[in-house]
Amino acid sequence: MSTKPTTARESFGAVAPKLAELSDDVLFGDVWERPDLSKRDRSLITCAALIAQGKTEQMNFHFPRAVINGVTPDELIEMITHLAFYAGWPSAMSALAKFKELIPATNK
Template sequence: MTEQKTRAQQLVGDVAPKLAELTDEVLFGDVWARADLSRRDRSMVTVAALTALGRTEQLRSHLSLALDNGVTEEELVEAATHLAFYAGWPAGMTAATTLKEVLRER
């Protein structure tokens, strides 16, 4: 029986196995599991940060994770609109178009 690889292992496990391990064990195994902020709220914070920083590759997967964590489509649209004023219009537009793609793929 083959163990299913995590997303981090799929993306970089072959070239940066320690980075994949830290992503799985520390980031998602510890930081995301901390009780003082819900996974839903962590998703909103992460989407906002990735939008503001223009990290589109990671934004795509975190938009999908946000939906899995209970953030609604409407809330993500509102976040993109709100962020357009704080992170810049291109960032808000990129978040909205990336969300559109993620929703189409789901």
Template sequence: MTERKTPSAAAKSVGDIAPKLVQLTDDVLFGDIWERPGLSKRDRSMITVATLVSLYRSNELPFHLNRALDNGVTEQELIEMMTHLAFYAGWPCGMTAITTARDVFQSRRE
């Protein structure tokens, strides 16, 4: 397991009960998959957000919206993506994602 100075989001969330899941999240998902050279982090963020919106995974969405913004995806691009997905993934998915995005955008401005 990679040594970190500060606990990862996964470690903070479930590290007390699922250390192996934290290790896999940190080392494989974010340490390997997200670091592969085939796609930029920006592209990976857009794919991840689109998938989370489409699958109605609202618990993970705020983390990945913040990550997408950090990786260069703009607020306007995220809004446009969610508007588009409302027609393909379903209206509730799009509306929930938009309200979540509004909260994330607002919290980043505070």
């Protein structure tokens, strides 16, 4: 296990060190680094899954990370709109509220 400070270790490593280790080494160190999908595509998939499940707290990390990974704010909005019909209107409305909170540069 690496001892370098990471988001997982800083966020919850003191409470759940094994979960932080798995997050760093397996999820972000292996799964997110696999070459057959770009990080941009992985971000779109992850954000869509979070919206479909109504996991708004996890959007705090993944929506801004998606933008860093090359997903545009307009693409996130389009995804939310599309998912309103496949994942449910309430899930899309919750995701939209979280988007507005996290990506303020796009708020008009």
